[in-house]
Amino acid sequence: MGTAAADQATEETTAADEEVIFRVGVLQDIDNLNPFKGITAAAYEAWALTYDTLTGYASEDFAPVPRLAESWEQSDDGLTWTYTIRDGVTFHDGEPLTADDVAYTFNRILEGQVEKTNYGSYVSQIESVEATDDTTVVMQLKKPTPIMERLAVPILPEHIWSEVDDEEVREYTNEPDAEPAGSIGSGPFMLEEAREGQFYRFAANEDYWGGAPNIDGVEYRLYRNADAMVQALKNGEIEFADDLDANVFAALEGEEDIEARSSVYYGFNYLTFNGGAALVDGTEIGTGHPSLEDPQVRLAIHHAIDKEALVDRTLDGRGSAGTTIIPPLYPEHAEPEDPITYDPDEANRILDEAGYTMGSDGVRTMPDGSDPLVYQLYSRQNSQTSQTTIQFLQGWLEDIGIDSTAQTVSESRLYEIAGEGTFDMYEWGWVVEPDPDYQLSTFTCGQFSYESGSGETIYAGLNDAFYCDEEYDRLYEEQATETDRAARAEIVQQMQLMAYDANAYVVTEYYDYLQAYRTDRFTGFVPQPDPDGAILFQYGTYSYLNIEPVTGAAAGGDDSNTGMVLGGVAGGVVILGALAYLLVRRRRHPAADVE
């Protein structure tokens, strides 16, 4: 009965306030609201609501667009960048946001340690940052870099963060009840209530410089069970469900008043080869099979992999077969003219030609007759896709005379294995930023494994294919200083194709991002990129600022009522009663026989 009372109470309050709250179910927690500490996508989404960044990403194609910086220009040598900061912007507490706050934020990252974790890559070429007046920020660089157009750094209020020193920042929660009061930004929403592990509630910032949102607030609700989250969407506890997997997604299709949307995304899954594990200084490490250092073997394996089958089996068709390491939704993506197709016969031919003769047991050996081709494979514990991919791979390898053993490990364990080079192949994934620099850096020679200071432990760099090519490295340096977007895109495309042709990775699939929302509650979502991209968890806040309630809908209402509750309880009792009766009947008969 307490239930009925509760529902009624909720209904009354929503009716009285008529607040339009957009409730989003998420499976991943905001690990930390402190923008220097949190690392999850959910945390980044919360900061996007709370804070403005200096520059933003266009909804259509991720191109750099003004946000707090109205405009910017670079000097002829590309070493001095001048940003004009929007006038009349205020923080949530009413204090004005000026160029000083921008300079403060960047200088804090430049001088900081912890502060560099999330934003270090934006400032790596910055020499100094200075506010010359209230609306002008001048940055001096060591080397020209295109990242200056993509400074997605949340601008923090100096008057608050100056009270948090570089030690305190490690434990500063940035919650509204923290000391000093946290989550004061200039963004379109203000954090109202944060309950760790449960929900985060934001209220609309009516004074937002870009115009007040059409809704009164946003709420993230944390679900640790995807099925329960989908039920919540169905019964109207939430209006949006983020990051669904293919199974639950399929169950939502065709559901009344629910739009299940499969969007192109910037992540990919891949199989990597141990192409000769070594430390940055060249010392060989690990237990990689020597055959994998031969590009022909990697090419043959690439031919043996049926990516379309993987897309069907692991993603239920929601994605596409992969090629290069910059996904197709980015303009910088390069599509190989002559892609490597699924062709086991070709694979066998290549291996025969390269001298890897098939033994009588169906397993090939090295050209000199030593070392049968037996590979150690790994998949990730927390990913069904990963495990299925490796199962399929074992079959495909067998088709071309390669034996294998597979093991499933946690991601943290796999990271260790990757660093030590004690694998032959494994499956993992990357999520690629609009700026391609970071993803490209994962194939540079400088990203090989390295030793800890004491020399007793080996750690993974980013290069888990141990692919190293001087020409690639040279191009990497070149694109890193090329500020002309078209010229840079050309280099970036050339690099992707180099790594593709060398078969450093087999990019198995570009997976879609699966989301669902209630069409009877909100409308006006903005996809990024246009028209096939995700409609929430974007680089920006486009959907939050554009959605509006469907007219006539009971926003945030709960549609259960006392009558229905009683009806349900009565129905439950009837069914339980019937079950009990059936059980009794079934039991009575054998007993009668005994007597």
Next chain:
Amino acid sequence: MALGAATTAEPVAARPSGGLGRFVGFRILSGLGTLVFVLLFNFFLFRMLPGDPAARYRAVKNISAQDLERIRNELNAPLLEQFWDYLRDPLALNGVSAWKGQPVWDLVGGRAWPTLVLLGSSTVIATVVGVWVGIRAGWKRGSRFDKVSTGVTLLFYATPEFWLGLLLIMLFSSGIGPFPSLFPSGGVIDSGVEPWSLDGVSSIIDHTVLPAAALSAVYLAEYSLIMRASMVDEQSQDYLTTARAKGLMDHMVRRRHAVPNASLPTITLIFLNIGFIIGGAITVETVFSYPGLGLLTFEAVTEQDFVLMQALFLVFTFAVILSNILADLLIAILDPRIRT
């Protein structure tokens, strides 16, 4: 500590309770011993976990190699130094969660009350219903009630809690067929409500009904089966014949003689379980996204948060030891034979 106060009560040795006092003192001391052992053991247990904790930073947008190295160095003190730090603060009073960046005891504290609500409600339901069913079924063995209840409880006993939880969500949360949507599918309280207001309390009840039902079903089954078995055992005892010969009514024989003797194993079990449920509601809490200690444990392990795991294991160890002591004491009070 409160426990210390209890130990000093030992010398007060009046004749009848003297055995009990010694017994209490001994139990508390051995409980403390276990706690110390577990504290030491915990340190090595977590550090034996394989994997590179910095893996979680691999996904960070654009983290540079230097920053990754800096983070690793921070996590990477020599084992002896870590052990020394650990010994200086074995209760992790100053511990900060690597995952959430908050003091661990704040995190644990914030998650404790939902678990206590869940534990309290499900223990009460399971005990009251389970014991009642067990008594009735055992007293009239072979009756229709016995057959039905044994069948149902065996079914419950064999049902995994998380599966039952999913079923409950499907039936009572999303609403299938004649069932409307009755209860929320996750969480412990709605946003914008004060926990101590009337709305808050009813919201908590609303959110707790399903997880408590899922959790009590299994324990209820266990208690009723054990209770039934002991009742059946007691039936053949001579003292019951004596009681009947004295001319006592059947229900008096049951209530005064059979039940007190038959309830000893069940009471032990109930108290032992309290300790386990505090940490053992992991699956139920995860299915219902119920933000308690069980869910926090799941998260701490996934995030490889050593300090948080340390604090949680400490809580669970303490809960198990404490409930063990309570169970022993209760039995000692109920059954004088044990106090020797």
